[in-house]
Amino acid sequence: MRILFMGTPEFAAVSLKHLIVNNFEICGVVTQPDRPKGRGMALRASPVKLLAIQNGLPVWQPQRVAETDFLKVFEELKPDLAVVVAFGQKIPPQILYGPRYGCINVHASLLPKYRGADPIRAVLLNGETTTGITTMYLNEGWDTGDIIFQEETAIAAAENYAGLYCRLAELGGQVLIRTLKAIEAGNAPRIPQDDRFATIAPKIKPEEYCIDWGEPAAKIHNLVRALAPQPGAETFFRCERFKILETKISDSDDEAGNSDGCGPGGILKVVKNQGLLVATGDRPLLITKIQPAGKKAMSAFDCANGRCIKPGMRLCREMEINL
Numbered sequence: 001m002r003i004l005f006m007g008t009p010e011f012a013a014v015s016l017k018h019l020i021v022n023n024f025e026i027c028g029v030v031t032q033p034d035r036p037k038g039r040g041m042a043l044r045a046s047p048v049k050l051l052a053i054q055n056g057l058p059v060w061q062p063q064r065v066a067e068t069d070f071l072k073v074f075e076e077l078k079p080d081l082a083v084v085v086a087f088g089q090k091i092p093p094q095i096l097y098g099p100r101y102g103c104i105n106v107h108a109s110l111l112p113k114y115r116g117a118d119p120i121r122a123v124l125l126n127g128e129t130t131t132g133i134t135t136m137y138l139n140e141g142w143d144t145g146d147i148i149f150q151e152e153t154a155i156a157a158a159e160n161y162a163g164l165y166c167r168l169a170e171l172g173g174q175v176l177i178r179t180l181k182a183i184e185a186g187n188a189p190r191i192p193q194d195d196r197f198a199t200i201a202p203k204i205k206p207e208e209y210c211i212d213w214g215e216p217a218a219k220i221h222n223l224v225r226a227l228a229p230q231p232g233a234e235t236f237f238r239c240e241r242f243k244i245l246e247t248k249i250s251d252s253d254d255e256a257g258n259s260d261g262c263g264p265g266g267i268l269k270v271v272k273n274q275g276l277l278v279a280t281g282d283r284p285l286l287i288t289k290i291q292p293a294g295k296k297a298m299s300a301f302d303c304a305n306g307r308c309i310k311p312g313m314r315l316c317r318e319m320e321i322n323l
Contacts, residue, residue: 001101001184004079005048006030006065011169012085013047015106018173019083020055024180027077030070032088033061066092074098081183084138085172096138101183103138106172110134110150112198115143120165122201123155124226127218130154131164133172135179137190144198146190148182151175158248160228210317211235211244213265213278217285221247232291235265235315237307242315245297246289250277265315275300278315 003024005016008031019026029052034043045053052059062070071094082095082103096103109119111134116122123131132152139145151171155164182188204226211220211233224233224247232243262268262279269277275288291297303309 001025001080001180002027002078003180004028004030004074004077004082004099005052005085006082006087006091007048007085008032008046008088009086010047011108011165011172012087013051014169015083015085015173015176016048016051018177019180020051022177026057027079028058028060028073030060030062030065030087033063065089065095071095081180083176083180085176091138093140096140104148104179104183105136105138105143105145106176107134107136107143108168108172109201110152111136111143111147112193112195114199114201116201118203119201120168121161121204121226122199124159124161124164125204125222127222128155131168133168133175135175136193144193144195146192148179148188148190149175158225158246160225160246162229206231209234211315212317213315214281216282217249217280220280220285221249229291229297236318237309237313237315240307241293242303243291243293243297244287244289245291246287248286248288250284250286262312262314267309267311267313267315269311270301270304270309273301276304276309 001024003019003026005019005026007013007016016029029048031046031048034045036042037044049059049061060070060073074095079099081099081101084091084103085106091103107119109123110132114122130152132150134150135148136145137148153167153171179188209227209231211223213220224244227233228245232245235242235244264279264281266279267276268279268284271277271286275286277284277286287300289297290300290303292303
């Protein structure tokens, strides 16, 4: 099969690498245009573009794949199959239905659950214990096409976004190869999704990064996992912004989490060599890793020592002076 690959981030690059290693014929690679990134806002190529160039594959970067100029390129390439992995653009009908074997997608959830742009963060936010990879035939809906294969994996209690992202990227590449072999052999299944069980996974908005210490400890813990290490769940101590990168739900029986009248966000204890025990809406939460604004990540215990953080002080949603 002549395969046209369409993808952008590292998650997609892992699938492209699996295609290359398994010697599939890749007639072209399509990725998003270079974007300004970093402090200098210099243009940077996507991980998919970099991998494609390293392997001598032709690359196209249209602003929109629905543009007439790119659709002419698509017709000239005559792919037998289009593979889309975290591409970031709506795919037009000409590409969905033009190739002999259609257009397939690798999605980082067990569809129909968590359709949408950010399924990995969504499963962590919701405290799911399992997730997985789905390969499917793309149609004109958002992640609504017929399922080909699914592979489930457990989520560890302390696993964060970065760890789960890497594991699912690798699993996605493996399931993609299995899918392509089934398509070549003519025995790939088509299983319609049951829309009754569909859920949506939209992107998390910046205003949702900030921790509300009045929420239950488990909900805060899941927010930290979903945003670690970037962009990071945020809180403030006095006039300084912190990213909270790692937490543990305390085994303490203090259900109120308001020892000494601290209230949510109050520092209950500085635990030696561990971190900060903080009051939440129900039970204490132990912060173990912090990144102060403009600084490197550090242990919460070291951070507390460096800033003379003591019981009775508090973390909050906005800058304020703690007396």
